[in-house]
Amino acid sequence: MNRTIERQRYLIDFTIASLARRRGRNLGLFAVYTLLVFVLASASLLGYGLRKEARTVLAASPEILVQHLLAGRHDLIPESHLAALRDIRGIAAAEGRLWGYYYDAGMRANYTLMVPSDRTIEPGTAIIGSAIARLRNLGEGDAVHFLSPKAKMFRFGIAGTLPSESELVAADVVLVSEADFRAFFGFPAGMVTDIAVSVRNPKEVATVSAKISRLIVDARVVTRDDILRSYESLFDWRQGMITVLLAGAVLAFVILAWDKAAGLSAEERREIGILKAIGWETSDVIAVKFWEGGLVSLGAFLVAYTLAYLHVFHFGGALFAPALKGWATLYPDFRMVPEISGQQIATIFFLTVVPYTLATIVPVWRAAIIDPDTVMR
Amino acid sequence: MTGSPFLALQGIAKIYNEGRHNEVRALADIDLDLEAGKVTVLMGPSGSGKTTLLTLVGCLARPSAGRVTLEGRDISGMPERFLTAIRQRTFGFVFQRFNLIPGLTVADNVMLPAYPLGRPHPELKARCRELLEMLRIGDRADAPVQWLSGGEAQRAAIARALVNDPAVVIADEPTANLDTALTAEFIGVVEMLKAQGKTLILTSHDPRICDAAVVDRVVEMRDGRIVGGR
Numbered sequence: 001m002n003r004t005i006e007r008q009r010y011l012i013d014f015t016i017a018s019l020a021r022r023r024g025r026n027l028g029l030f031a032v033y034t035l036l037v038f039v040l041a042s043a044s045l046l047g048y049g050l051r052k053e054a055r056t057v058l059a060a061s062p063e064i065l066v067q068h069l070l071a072g073r074h075d076l077i078p079e080s081h082l083a084a085l086r087d088i089r090g091i092a093a094a095e096g097r098l099w100g101y102y103y104d105a106g107m108r109a110n111y112t113l114m115v116p117s118d119r120t121i122e123p124g125t126a127i128i129g130s131a132i133a134r135l136r137n138l139g140e141g142d143a144v145h146f147l148s149p150k151a152k153m154f155r156f157g158i159a160g161t162l163p164s165e166s167e168l169v170a171a172d173v174v175l176v177s178e179a180d181f182r183a184f185f186g187f188p189a190g191m192v193t194d195i196a197v198s199v200r201n202p203k204e205v206a207t208v209s210a211k212i213s214r215l216i217v218d219a220r221v222v223t224r225d226d227i228l229r230s231y232e233s234l235f236d237w238r239q240g241m242i243t244v245l246l247a248g249a250v251l252a253f254v255i256l257a258w259d260k261a262a263g264l265s266a267e268e269r270r271e272i273g274i275l276k277a278i279g280w281e282t283s284d285v286i287a288v289k290f291w292e293g294g295l296v297s298l299g300a301f302l303v304a305y306t307l308a309y310l311h312v313f314h315f316g317g318a319l320f321a322p323a324l325k326g327w328a329t330l331y332p333d334f335r336m337v338p339e340i341s342g343q344q345i346a347t348i349f350f351l352t353v354v355p356y357t358l359a360t361i362v363p364v365w366r367a368a369i370i371d372p373d374t375v376m377r
Numbered sequence: 378m379t380g381s382p383f384l385a386l387q388g389i390a391k392i393y394n395e396g397r398h399n400e401v402r403a404l405a406d407i408d409l410d411l412e413a414g415k416v417t418v419l420m421g422p423s424g425s426g427k428t429t430l431l432t433l434v435g436c437l438a439r440p441s442a443g444r445v446t447l448e449g450r451d452i453s454g455m456p457e458r459f460l461t462a463i464r465q466r467t468f469g470f471v472f473q474r475f476n477l478i479p480g481l482t483v484a485d486n487v488m489l490p491a492y493p494l495g496r497p498h499p500e501l502k503a504r505c506r507e508l509l510e511m512l513r514i515g516d517r518a519d520a521p522v523q524w525l526s527g528g529e530a531q532r533a534a535i536a537r538a539l540v541n542d543p544a545v546v547i548a549d550e551p552t553a554n555l556d557t558a559l560t561a562e563f564i565g566v567v568e569m570l571k572a573q574g575k576t577l578i579l580t581s582h583d584p585r586i587c588d589a590a591v592v593d594r595v596v597e598m599r600d601g602r603i604v605g606g607r
Contacts, residue, residue, distance in 0.1 A: 007495030021480030247494060274476045277437055278490040278537065279465035281458065372464075373437035 011284060026290040037304030038311070039246060039319075039354050044344050045308055046317040047239035050210070052339050054231040058224055060142050062196035063205050066094075066212055074220075076191040081216055085197060089216065090208045092200045096192030098181050100175070102146060107135055113174045113181060117196075119178040126156035131171035134162045142314040148184045156180070242320060269367050276372035286361065286369040293360030297353045304343070384434060384545075385415035391429050391601075403429040404601045412593075413544070416535050416567060416577040421598035427580040428549055430598070434578055435468045435547045436460040456488065465494060469538030471548035475530045476600045477522040477537070483509065484518040487536045494541065501540075508536040512566065528559040535566060538586035551585060552583045564589045 019026050068077035077096070079371040096117040111132060121127065128138060138144055141156045162170045168336070181187060199208050209221045264272075272285050311317060385539075389407035394400050402427045409545040411434070412418055419427040432438040433445060445453040452463060469490070487505045496504075509515045517525060522533060531551065534539045538546050539571065552560040560583070567577055568591045581587060587595050597605040 002497075005495075006497060007493060009491035009498075010495065012544070014489075017481060017485065228387075270476075271478055271505030274472075274478060275489070276461075277472075279461060279471060280490075280493050281461050284493050350558070371433035371438055372461075 008287075011120055011287050012291060012320055015295065018086065018288065018292055018338070026296055030296055033297060033300035033352070033356070034304040034307070037301050038249065039350060040243075040351070041252070041305050041308035041350055042311050042317060043239060043242045043246065043320055044348060045233050045312040045340065046320050048341060048344055049244075049312060049317075049339055050235050051232055052055045058066050058228055061224055063199045063202065063224050064197040064209055064212065065227075066195040066197060066216065067220045067222065068216075069218055069220050070193075074194075076188065076193065077195060077219070079190050079192055079217075081195060085195065085212065088211050090200055090204045090211075092198045094195055094197045097194050097196050098178060098187065100181075100185050100187075100191045102184075104146070109135060110171070111172050111174050113176055113180045113184065115181045116175045119175075121175055121180075122159065123177045123179050123315070124155070125159040125177070126159045126180075127175040128158060128160060129162050129171045129173040131186070132174065133158075135311060140169060140222050148186075154180070154184050182246070212316070250351075264367050269370075270275065272364075272367050273370060273372065273374045276368070276370075282314050282365075286364055288363035289360055289368075291355065293357045294353075297356040300347060301353050309340070383448060384411040384429075385409070385444075385446045385582060386440075387444045387446075389430075389433060389445070391433060391438070393525055395441060402601060404433075404440075407589040407603060409596065409603065410511040413576050413578070413579065414571070414574055415593040416571055416579070417580070417594045417596060418587050419596050419598055420582055422573055422582060424600075425598040426601040427431050427598050429545055429601075431549055431578065431580050434436055435470060435545075437470075439450055443584045444495045455597040456458055462607075465490065467540060467544055469541065469543040469546045470536045471531070471538050471546065471551055475534040477525075477530060477536070479523045480521060482532045483514065483522055483536075484517050484523055485526065486533060486562045487540055489540075491540050502540075504540060505536070509533075511569075526561060527554055529561070531555065531563065534568070538572075543575075545578065546570060548577070548579045550583075552581065552582055557585070560585050564591060566586050567591050 059264075066077065066081070068075045079096050082094050082096060085091060095117055097117065100113050102111045102113050103109075109132075111129075116120070126144065129145070133139065136144060138158050138161075140158055144156050144158060146154050146156065149153055151217065153221050156174075162173060162175075173203065176184070182189065197208070197212070199205050205223055205225075209223055212219065212221050212274060275283070275285055386407050386409045389404055389409075390402070390553070391402060391404040392402050397506075399567060409432065419430055427483075429438075433440050436447075437449075437457075443453065444451055447463065447467065452460065455463075481489075488501055488563065491501050491504075506518065509518050512535060513538070513576050514525075514529050514532050517529055517533070520531060525533060526597055531554075531571050535548075538548075551563055555563060564586070566580075567589070570577060571591055572594050579586065586592065596603055597607075
């Protein structure tokens with residue numbers, strides 16, 4: 001037993017010495033490997049973090065939204081439906097929501113104007129998302145002027161900014177009072193943008209949705225799960241786009257790895273011949289080369305994943321944020337809660353470490369089964 | 378060690394690339410008994426088959442025909458794994474171009490053949506130091522091998538051949554790259570090893586080796602056959 005351990009120790013010692021002997025080559029490979037895993041892991045961590053963030057934010061949103069459709073397009077819905085909805089068994093609450101989009105031509109940015117249901121906004125004031133505050137350099141006590149669709153200028157005093165925890169979905173939000181909202185958009189009385197419905201038993205969401213559809217035949221009923229799926233597919237699409245762009249880099253790496261790892265130099269082949277001639281078994285030679293490839297790839301993987309983690313969760317994923325988080329002109333600025341999944345790590349591990357190690361082993365095996373008398377010829 | 382036959386070759390032939398257009402008959406009809414504790418030199422011009430014969434004796438290759446017996450045991454048909462085990466314990470090799478691994482120190486090179494055996498490190502280190510001292514290159518133990526002179530490199534290669542304390546030391550053209558003084562030094566090492574009871578099998582066409590007093594037997598080869606001896 002001791003001899004087996006001692007033998008493995010010798011093989012690892014020799015492996016480390018081998019790595020040090022070809023320092024330049026191995027450091028170069030390590031750097032390229034680290035860069036590739038860093039990029040892939042960053043995209044993966046960022047995408048996963050964003051989906052997680054969206055789920056967290058949506059957890060507090062209503063289970064069901066009821067919208068009116070006109071000619072297949074979203075239309076305003078009468079407040080009169082509220083009473084009928086509240087009569088449906090299983091509905092805990094139903095309330096009309098007022099929200100709409102405003103294009104700020106000066107800043108070339110779209111804002112979402114909303115009337116909050118959980119707080120009262122004084123007429124003539126607004127609470128703004130932090131991206132708007134950054135974009136327009138606004139703070140509490142300042143004032144902002146918006147030009148209404150009817151070409152009338154409205155002045156809002158800034159009463160506060162929204163907390164950055166909700167920035168992913170609230171970066172572009174402007175909260176105003178109902179009176180200001182209706183006056184600004186010329187929004188007809190008795191109509192709301194949509195109706196938010198909360199359900200007593202979450203398991204009954206599908207049943208309640210069906211009841212609402214039967215009650216208001218021209219309504220579109222959207223559940224929270226539907227919204228979540230939309231977010232998921234949006235982030236999946238964005239992450240997919242990044243991955244496609246990175247596919248070229250991955251391919252370049254595969255070629256490099258094959259060349260560096262698989263293409264044994266004449267010097268290495270000679271060395272394998274010497275080791276076999278002086279009494280090393282084929283399995284010893286393969287073990288050393290396996291350790292060599294494993295140390296480079298595993299070491300690079302660990303370093304790269306740590307760097308990607310720091311990049312995404314401590315530096316806001318600065319390199320990929322524009323592609324993955326982008327919201328036109330307004331980029332949400334928020335720090336995600338560190339979150340990694342085993343499946344994610346395993347995927348990147350199997351895409352990088354395993355192919356590299358295999359690429360190292362096959363040619364070494366072919367070289368290691370050469371006759372040991374080659375060194376004598 | 379006794380004077381009884383230690384290694385016997387009967388009807389040995391070695392053919393490279395058999396059946397192909399580039400087939401080479403390197404050895405034919407070789408019958409040879411080698412005794413333990415003796416110094417034998419395989420002598421002959423280039424292409425006479427002496428190095429090929431050395432690879433068969435040292436279990437680095439298997440014959441195409443014939444039988445090799447080591448201490449009465451037929452080893453000619455053994456699988457590679459068993460031949461490796463025999464090589465580890467019975468033979469030590471000194472190659473013509475020394476074949477030390479560049480970038481490693483002298484001590485690391487010397488200890489290499491012992492790694493697969495898993496000997497305790499302090500014991501192995503002591504053995505390495507003892508050999509380097511015996512061969513008078515103890516002060517070069519930590520030097521990278523590429524810094525060594527020809528004579529030092531050969532002594533490092535001899536130390537590597539001896540680290541597992543083999544019964545047989547095989548050296549291929551050991552003086553091919555050495556001047557007269559270093560050749561004399563090598564003969565001194567051969568005398569010392571013989572005195573320790575080692576069997577030495579060398580190939581050479583160098584008269585300084587073939588005519589050395591320490592040599593017990595010279596086997597003359599030509600065109601893959603044994604043509605004489607003394």
